[in-house]
Amino acid sequence: MSSWVAGFRSAVISPYEQIKLNESRSFADQTVRQVLRMAGGGTQVRVRLTNRYGVAPLVVGAARLALRKNADEIVAESDAPLLFEGRDRLVIPAGAEAVSDPIDLAVTAGTDLLLSLYLPESTGLATFSHEPAEIAYVTNGNETAAASLTLSEEVPARFFVTGIDVRAESSVTVAFGDSWFEGVGTTLGANHRSVDYFNERLTDGWAVNQGIAGNRLLSTEIGESGLARFDRDVRAVPGATRVLVNFGINDLILGAMAGQPPATAAELIAGFTELAERAHAAGLVIHAATIGPYAGCVYPGMPIEETLPTRRAVNEWLRGTDVFDGVFDVAAAVADPERPDFIRPEFDSGDGMHLNDAGAHAMAATMPVD
Structure with missing residues (x-):
C-alpha cells in the first residue's frame, strides 16, 4: 500500500550565520522559479516550504508546480496551482514550515520539476540551500503561471523549499x-x-x-x-x-x-x-x-x-x-x-x-x- 515518502530533499541553513560560503537574499514582488530533481517518483506529490530561519512571517501570494521543459520553461499542460488547506495564499510564521495539499502529478526518478513562488511582500533574508549545484530563476511580479519567465536572473541557490513528498511504495x-x-x-x-x-x-x-x-x-x-x-x-x-x-x-x-x-x-x-x-x-x-x-x-x-x-x-x-x-x-x-x-x-x-x-x-x- 502506498504512503507518503520523501521524493526530493534540500537541507537549509540560516542567512544570519557568522561563517558564510554564500549570501542569501530577500525578495519583494518577485517570482522565484526553482529546479527540483526528483530522486524517486509516485502518483501524487506535495511540496514542503519553510520559513525556519526567518525573523518575520513569509507571505506566499501564489505557488505552482509543473514539469520542466527546458531552463525556466514549464510543460504547460502539467502546470497546477499549489494550495494549502484549500487556499492559494499562504502565510508561514517565522520559524515554521508548511506542507501543500496533494496534487495529482505522476513523476518518476529523474523528473525535473519547476516550483514557482510569488513573494508579494518583503521576505527578509531567505532560509536557503546555499550550495545546491543548481540554479533558481528570479523575475519581477507574479509570473508563476508563465510558460517561461521574462528577463529572469539566475541565482545558484534554493530558497524557502525543503522537499517534495510522493505517494509511493518505496x-x-x-x-x-x-x-x-x-x-x-x-x-x-x-x-x-x-x-x-x-x-x-x-x-x-x-x-x-x-x-x-x-x-x-x-x-x-x-x-x-x-x-x-x-x-x-x-x-x-x-x-x-x-x-x-x-x-x-x-x-x-x-x-x-x-x-x-x-x-x-x-x-x-x-x-x-x-x-x-x-x-x-x-x-x-x-x-x-x-x-x-x-x-x-x-x-x-x-x-x-x-x-x-x-x-x-x-x-x-x-x-x-x-x-x-x-x-x-x-x-x-x-x-x-x-x-x-x-x-x-x-x-x-x-x-x-x-x-x-x-x-x-x-x-x-x-x-x-x-
Whole structure:
C-alpha cells in the first residue's frame, strides 16, 4: 500500500550565520522559479516550504508546480496551482514550515520539476540551500503561471523549499553530511553530485540528499550541527530506512574562519558513535564514510598540516569500528596513491578539497546499495 515518502530533499541553513560560503537574499514582488530533481517518483506529490530561519512571517501570494521543459520553461499542460488547506495564499510564521495539499502529478526518478513562488511582500533574508549545484530563476511580479519567465536572473541557490513528498511504495536512503553530498565542485545544473550517481546504482528505492556544504558534525555553522539536525533531517524523513553519513573535513578546518579550534579525534569519534547509536535507536541502518583528503586545499588560513594526523586517526578508527552497519572508504577511492592526503588530480575540482564530476562518480561507487 502506498504512503507518503520523501521524493526530493534540500537541507537549509540560516542567512544570519557568522561563517558564510554564500549570501542569501530577500525578495519583494518577485517570482522565484526553482529546479527540483526528483530522486524517486509516485502518483501524487506535495511540496514542503519553510520559513525556519526567518525573523518575520513569509507571505506566499501564489505557488505552482509543473514539469520542466527546458531552463525556466514549464510543460504547460502539467502546470497546477499549489494550495494549502484549500487556499492559494499562504502565510508561514517565522520559524515554521508548511506542507501543500496533494496534487495529482505522476513523476518518476529523474523528473525535473519547476516550483514557482510569488513573494508579494518583503521576505527578509531567505532560509536557503546555499550550495545546491543548481540554479533558481528570479523575475519581477507574479509570473508563476508563465510558460517561461521574462528577463529572469539566475541565482545558484534554493530558497524557502525543503522537499517534495510522493505517494509511493518505496524505502528511502538519506545522504546526510556536507558538501561532498550537496555537490560543491560538480557541474552546475548537471545533476552530477555523488548522490545523483549513487541513485543510478540503486535498484530498490532511492536516496535523497541532505548535504549542507560546510556542515560540521559537532558544531553549529555552517547550518545546525549534524548531531543537532539529525532528528529533523534524517529521522523525520518519511520512508527513511537507511542513512549514509559523510562528515569530518569541516570539523577539522572550517572553524578557523571563526577563530575556533579544530575538533579532536576523541571528539569526532564520540560524535560518530552518538550518531550511530541514535540511528539504531530509530531503527535505521547507518553507514559512514571515511574522511576524504584535503591537503591540497587552496583556501588561506585553514589548519591543514596540523589536522591531517587527526584525519588519519579517525579514519583508522572508522575502518576498524563496528558501531556502524558498514563503512564506505571514500578516502581511499579518491586519494592520490602517491600523496594520500591529497585528492587524485583527475578527481579534484580545482580547490584541493572538493570533488569534480569524475570524483563524485568515484565516491558514489563506494556507497553501499544495500
